[in-house]
Amino acid sequence: MDEMQFTPSPEMSIGVELELQLVQPHDLDLARDAAALLARLEKSKLPGAVKPEITESMIELNSSVHASHATLAAELATMRDAVVREAGMLNLRVSGGGAHPFHSWSDRRIFPTERFKHVLERYGYLAKQFTVFGQHIHVGCPGGDEAVYLVHMMTRYVPHFIALSAASPFYQGEDTSFQSCRLTAVNAFPLAGHMPFVADWGEFLEYFETLRGFGVVESMKDFYWDIRPKPDYGTIEIRVCDTPLDVAKAARLAAYAQALAAWLLEERPRAPERAVYLVNSFNRFEAARYGLRGALIDPFAGRKKSLAEDILDAIAEAMPQAERLGSAPELAALAADVRAFASDADWLRAQRGPAGALGDVVRKAAERWSAPA
Amino acid sequence: MDLSFLPQLPPVFGQTFLVGALLLAGLLGGELARRALGLPRIVGYALAGMLLGPQVSGVLGPGALGNARVLIDLSLGLIVFELGHRLDFQWLRRNRWLFAAAIAESAFSFGAICATLLAFGFAPLLAASAAAIGTATSPAVVLLVAHELRSAGQVTERMLLFTAVNSVFAYVALTLLLPFLHLEHAAAWSLAVLHPAYLLGASVLAGAAASFVLLVLARWVGKREDRQFILLIALVVLAVGAARNLNLSVVVTLLTLGLLARNLDRRHVLLPLRFGYGGQLFFVILFVLTGASLDFSALPAAAAAVAAFIAARFLGKALALLAFGWLSGLRPSGAGLLSVALLPMSGMAVVMVLDTAALYPEFGGELAAVVLSAVAVLEILGPIATQFALKRAGEADPAAAGG
Numbered sequence: 001m002d003e004m005q006f007t008p009s010p011e012m013s014i015g016v017e018l019e020l021q022l023v024q025p026h027d028l029d030l031a032r033d034a035a036a037l038l039a040r041l042e043k044s045k046l047p048g049a050v051k052p053e054i055t056e057s058m059i060e061l062n063s064s065v066h067a068s069h070a071t072l073a074a075e076l077a078t079m080r081d082a083v084v085r086e087a088g089m090l091n092l093r094v095s096g097g098g099a100h101p102f103h104s105w106s107d108r109r110i111f112p113t114e115r116f117k118h119v120l121e122r123y124g125y126l127a128k129q130f131t132v133f134g135q136h137i138h139v140g141c142p143g144g145d146e147a148v149y150l151v152h153m154m155t156r157y158v159p160h161f162i163a164l165s166a167a168s169p170f171y172q173g174e175d176t177s178f179q180s181c182r183l184t185a186v187n188a189f190p191l192a193g194h195m196p197f198v199a200d201w202g203e204f205l206e207y208f209e210t211l212r213g214f215g216v217v218e219s220m221k222d223f224y225w226d227i228r229p230k231p232d233y234g235t236i237e238i239r240v241c242d243t244p245l246d247v248a249k250a251a252r253l254a255a256y257a258q259a260l261a262a263w264l265l266e267e268r269p270r271a272p273e274r275a276v277y278l279v280n281s282f283n284r285f286e287a288a289r290y291g292l293r294g295a296l297i298d299p300f301a302g303r304k305k306s307l308a309e310d311i312l313d314a315i316a317e318a319m320p321q322a323e324r325l326g327s328a329p330e331l332a333a334l335a336a337d338v339r340a341f342a343s344d345a346d347w348l349r350a351q352r353g354p355a356g357a358l359g360d361v362v363r364k365a366a367e368r369w370s371a372p373a
Numbered sequence: 374m375d376l377s378f379l380p381q382l383p384p385v386f387g388q389t390f391l392v393g394a395l396l397l398a399g400l401l402g403g404e405l406a407r408r409a410l411g412l413p414r415i416v417g418y419a420l421a422g423m424l425l426g427p428q429v430s431g432v433l434g435p436g437a438l439g440n441a442r443v444l445i446d447l448s449l450g451l452i453v454f455e456l457g458h459r460l461d462f463q464w465l466r467r468n469r470w471l472f473a474a475a476i477a478e479s480a481f482s483f484g485a486i487c488a489t490l491l492a493f494g495f496a497p498l499l500a501a502s503a504a505a506i507g508t509a510t511s512p513a514v515v516l517l518v519a520h521e522l523r524s525a526g527q528v529t530e531r532m533l534l535f536t537a538v539n540s541v542f543a544y545v546a547l548t549l550l551l552p553f554l555h556l557e558h559a560a561a562w563s564l565a566v567l568h569p570a571y572l573l574g575a576s577v578l579a580g581a582a583a584s585f586v587l588l589v590l591a592r593w594v595g596k597r598e599d600r601q602f603i604l605l606i607a608l609v610v611l612a613v614g615a616a617r618n619l620n621l622s623v624v625v626t627l628l629t630l631g632l633l634a635r636n637l638d639r640r641h642v643l644l645p646l647r648f649g650y651g652g653q654l655f656f657v658i659l660f661v662l663t664g665a666s667l668d669f670s671a672l673p674a675a676a677a678a679v680a681a682f683i684a685a686r687f688l689g690k691a692l693a694l695l696a697f698g699w700l701s702g703l704r705p706s707g708a709g710l711l712s713v714a715l716l717p718m719s720g721m722a723v724v725m726v727l728d729t730a731a732l733y734p735e736f737g738g739e740l741a742a743v744v745l746s747a748v749a750v751l752e753i754l755g756p757i758a759t760q761f762a763l764k765r766a767g768e769a770d771p772a773a774a775g776g
Contacts, residue, residue: 024525026459027645032768036527040702088467089702091530107523107770355596359645 002232003219004205006147009065009140009234011265012325014072014258018061018243018250019053019133020083020369021100023093028362030057030103030131031092034111040086047075050083054116055108055131057100059083065140069258069327073251077372080247084370093366096250097348098133098168098182098242101358105129105172126189132182133243135165137254138235139261144201146265147229150236151195152272153264154257155280158226158240159287159296160311164334165241165253166291167344170358179291179345180242183284191217192224197274204229226284236261240284245344245368252334255327259318262325275299292341311338391437392444392658398425399657413756415517415660420753422664433665441662443617448659449513449721450613450627451652453540456512457631458646459533474697475535478690478715479542483508485689489681495740498557502550502733503744506725507686507718509543510536511755514717517656518759526768528707532714532759537628540719544625547725548572554733576621580629583612587634592642601644606651624721663720667749671742679746686747690715707766714762717755722748 024031034056041050049062061079066072080094087094108128110120120127141147166179178184186192198204211217220228230237238257244250263269279297286294287307294307315335322328337343351364402421403414425432465472486507490500515536519529551572552565587608594600609627616626634643672679691712698708726741763769 024530025461025463032525033527036702036704039704085467088464090527091461091464091468109770353596357596357644360596360641363641 004208004231006141006144006201006229006231007234008142010067011140011142012258012262013065013067013140013235014069014254015063015065015138015235016061016072016076016250016254017063017136017138018076018096018247019135020059020061020243021095021097021133021366022057022059022087023095023100023362023366025091025093028359030100030108032056032109033090033092034059036090037083037087037092040089041083044082044086046079046082048079050079052111052113052116054111054119054127056111057103057108057131058111058133065138068325069251069255069330072254073248076247076251080369081372093363094369095362095366096133096167096243096245096369097344097365098166098180099171099185100131100133101170101348101361102173103131105131123189126185129185129188132168132185134182134186134239135241135243135250135253137161137238137241137257138230138233139238139257140235141229141265144204144229144231147231147234147236148195148198148201148204149268149272150261150264151227151229152197152276153270154227154236154238154260155194155276156299157260157314158238158280159283159294159307160314161238161253161257162240162284162287163291163294163307163343164256164311164337165244165249165344166288167242167245167348169345169349170361173358175349178289179343180288182242183240183288186224186239189224191222194225194277194280195223195228197272197277201229242344245347245365246371249344252330255322255325255330256315256318256334259322259325259327259331260314262321263318266321270300273299291343291345292338308338308341311335388440391433391441394425394432395422395441395658395661396654398422399661402661403657413518413760414521415514415756416753418657418660419664419667422661423667425661426665426667428668428670433662438662438666441658444655444658445662445720446613446617446623447610448655450609450616450623451648451655452513452516452659453624453627454609454612454631454634455646455648455652456516456533456537456540457628457633458635459530460537460632460635462636464534468701470697470701471531471534472538474694474701474703475538476542477693477697478535479508479539481693482539482686482689483542483546485685485692486682489685490678490740490743493678493681498550498553499740502547502554502729503682503740505543505546505550506722506729506744507543507682507747508546509540509719509721510715511717511719511721511751512536512540513656513659513720514756515714515759517660518756518763522760522763522769523772524763524768524770526766527703528711528714528766529763529768531701531703531707531711532763535711535715537632539715540624540721541628543719543721543725544622545573547729551732554729557733572620572622573625575619576616576625577629579612579615579619579621580626581633583608583615583626583630584633584637587630588638588642592640596642596644598644598647602647602651605646659720663723663752666720666723667752668745669749672746672749675739675743675746678743679750682743682747683750686718687712687716710762710766714759714766716751716758718748718751720748720752 022031048064051060053060105128108131110116168180168182171181226240276299279299283296292308296307296310297304315331322331351361398421399418402417406412406417483504487500487504548569551569555565616623694708694712
């Protein structure tokens with residue numbers, strides 16, 4: 001039961017995980033050198049942690065726990081610099097973005113740990129297709145009941161995080177017409193989706209124990225939900241974001257999650273409602289397909305509005321909290337992007353050029369990731 | 374009865390038939406080696422060539438081999454161009470120890486071979502020339518084994534880099550020894566200085582000119598894979614032809630072309646290189662012809678010297694890599710595997726030996742026998758060593774490696 005014991009964390013603390021692409025410069029395809037890079041990074045004294053991911057073409061940066069956006073952004077920049085430097089020693093490039101534009105999934109190789117081997121055995125080709133790159137945002141909660149409340153309430157804002165981070169327009173050599181095609185790779189897993197509509201932590205534990213009794217899951221890691229409670233960290237984890245093209249954006253998204261959570265937990269504007277989950281698939285699809293230009297059904301008001309408008313309203317509502325938390329300029333920057341309909345996905349499309357060379361997209365994305373802000 | 378429409382008997386077959394026969398023999402040899410013995414296909418190509426060659430069946434006589442020199446140069450040109458194109462100056466700038474390690478790898482194998490040959494009582498100048506020739510790893514073998522295994526990773530990348538560096542090192546060292554060979558021949562000092570200067574300088578210049586034309590035209594043509602493919606082949610063939618006609622080094626010219634095409638391409642006008650099946654044709658021909666020119670006849674007599682030559686060469690490489698590898702970010706196991714991967718000896722060596730012997734007949738005797746025997750042995754063992762190293766390093770694609 002240890003893992004399911006909810007460890008309270010400092011209120012409104014934040015942390016992020018960033019899955020990154022390793023690229024080989026000669027053909028700009030994904031590389032397979034995660035192990036060599038991780039071995040080099042072990043020797044350098046870094047804040048946070050760098051970990052392997054499902055295939056040998058990925059690494060994952062984990063920040064430490066932060067109270068404010070400023071320290072998180074600084075730490076991510078430090079980690080970025082170290083990773084880029086060590087990757088350069090091995091003739092590798094590092095890039096953000098939710099998916100590699102043209103790699104072939106069958107070329108991928110599973111990183112050899114017991115857990116990843118098990119995932120391959122269980123899920124077959126889905127495991128290799130899962131070579132997509134996401135940002136996970138953790139927000140600290142004082143207890144399990146608060147976490148359950150926050151998961152239900154944040155679900156309404158899932159399309160915001162999808163649209164704001166969308167950075168995977170290309171997949172398998174084609175323009176998918178989606179702003180974030182990465183989510184489609186996640187949807188294929190049987191335990192994808194969302195947390196059931198439980199009332200509190202006690203009810204959640206009952207649900208978890210039932211599934212564990214059936215042998216469906218062994219731990220929280222088996223749920224590939226959009227937002228899941230992470231009791232051992234004492235957080236909720238938002239998992240729908242594509243990894244942005246630079247660390248500044250990644251820190252900014254965390255600041256937005258933090259301000260929204262602070263607003264929801266302190267003001268408790270409403271009780272959780274099932275209606276959120278009725279419209280969830282539609283809203284999620286709109287955000288992944290059209291990004292900031294998508295539509296959103298507001299389950300509370302019962303009407304359709306533009307996603308951009310909804311984000312601007314939410315930012316306005318969370319702004320007082322952001323001012324208190326010291327991240328008001330970050331939310332203002334996000335709002336400016338929304339007004340301009342500026343997204344990483346469109347930036348990537350713009351790099352493709354008239355001849356349609358996807359290699360250029362990869363190279364420019366890696367240059368952007370590596371540039372000190 | 375007028376039978377003049379019949380060909381003369383036995384019929385005489387020309388170049389076209391020869392090329393087809395080489396390809397077929399290579400295909401069969403490669404598949405047999407793969408399926409029956411689990412060896413790299415390259416070994417099969419070479420064995421097929423040996424069976425056809427003057428040493429065994431004599432289907433391919435010395436005349437046919439002479440005519441095929443164009444094909445060898447073209448194939449070698451393509452391979453060396455691709456090798457040059459893989460080299461990234463940015464990597465050397467970011468990882469300065471890498472270049473030091475590559476130079477040490479060349480210098481140590483040169484020194485070790487030279488010392489060994491001196492110990493066997495060869496004259497210093499001859500020993501140094503043979504050591505220079507022996508320093509080079511075969512670009513064709515390492516590139517092809519890497520392709521065949523779809524290998525990717527640190528050992529693979531460094532293997533290609535070090536091969537490019539030691540190929541240049543070998544050629545430059547041999548060229549720098551030329552003046553001494555000339556002077557020992559009592560040639561005029563002007564010849565002794567001008568000949569190597571022309572060989573190196575003009576080869577680099579020709580490669581640079583070709584790379585300039587390539588980049589300008591690539592920019593104009595645009596990023597279309599089909600058109601850039603034609604452009605690349607055109608310029609590679611053009612450069613090989615020019616190098617031959619101007620008495621330059623095909624290897625240095627084409628390596629320069631590849632290197633500069635990659636590293637001067639600031640606007641990134643060139644698409645990533647893919648020679649595909651078309652390239653494979655040239656590679657098969659190259660290895661079958663190399664196989665046919667292999668000469669094991671002197672091996673029994675020179676066995677001790679050949680074994681010492683190969684051992685010294687390997688130890689030199691291994692020592693340098695173990696000493697400098699870790700500074701460039703290579704793990705000790707990787708350094709060991711890299712020195713095994715670099716074992717294949719270049720088919721270029723055959724050409725270098727013949728060219729040197731033409732200049733300096735004394736070279737053609739016993740020493741040539743040692744070098745050519747080492748080439749022959751390593752043509753068979755080298756690809757196996759490279760394949761083993763890349764698989765052991767975990768960089769081969771299991772699907773490609775198992776099939």
